[in-house]
Amino acid sequence: MTTPLQQAFEAAQAEPEASAPIVCTVAGPRTPYSAQLYTGEELRPTSARPGAYDALTLPSVFMGRRVAAPAASTLNFVHTSGRRDFLGTKAEGQRFTAIAPAAQGDQGNYLPKPGSVPSLVLAHLQEHGGHLTYSEITQRFGIPQSSTTAVFKKALDSGALVRLLHNERVVIALPGYTPPPDTPKPSKDLIALQARIEKRRQEVAAMERELAQLQSRALRELITK
Structure with missing residues (x-):
């Protein structure tokens, strides 16, 4: 006497009848490739690897539709003068050129407040020339060396004074000043x-x-x- 489990197993192994239809549940037969499929044949003489091509940069046919890479966007170069320049939504695509400090309106004619440290340094450099290091400014005018950059920020931004590097030290000088050659170590x-x-x-x-x-x-x- 066979059990129901054995009966099911034997039925599964039995050959299907000739009249019974066979249903494909996975996938149908593959269709041959279309003759219009792009193969990059014209690149064979020039490509480093024969037949190699980039499907995203050359037109091709995909499922009956012709596809191609989007047009390359043009680059808009922005020329700055070293300051922080920001592009707004209305200014996109415009070309910016460097503006000299003397041409920036009122800032080009900037004069430090009389009696302030920047005005004293400016007068000293106009009279004696040369440059002053941060240490010399601290000793002469009695300001903390850590605050020197903040004290001279407006004068430096306007171009009334400039910062240079001499002997690996930051110095303050007038615009156009050329420091002497560094002392060799x-x-x-x-x-x-x-x-x-x-x-x-x-x-x-x-x-x-x-x-x-x-x-x-x-x-x-x-x-x-």
Whole structure:
């Protein structure tokens, strides 16, 4: 006697009848490729890899529709003068050119407040020329070195004064000023030689002091005798 489970198993293994229709539940037969499919054949003589092509940059046929990559957008270059320039929605696509500080309206004729540190520095540079380091400004005019940039911000933005780098130090000068060439750094061998000379000089000075003490002691002993 067979169980219902065995009966179901035997029925599953039995051959279907010839008259019974076969239903495909996965996928139908593949259709051959269309003759209009783009293969990039014209690129064979020029491509580094024969037959290689970019389907996004060349027209092709996809499911009966001709597709192509979108047109390349044009670039609008923005020329700035080093300041913060922002593009609004109305200004998109316009070309900006650098504006010299002297042509920026009232800012080009900027004069610092009389008696202020920027006005004193400006007068000093106009009279003596050259440049001033942050340390010199701090010592001469009594402002914290950490506040120097903030104190001179308006004068620097307007172009009345400029910041330059000299001997790896930031200096304040008048527009158009060219600092002298940087002092060359001594080599490591020269630094080591200078250190040895300084050490020997200190040793000689110590020996001279000791000799003077011995002479003074010997003189006192002669006097007491």
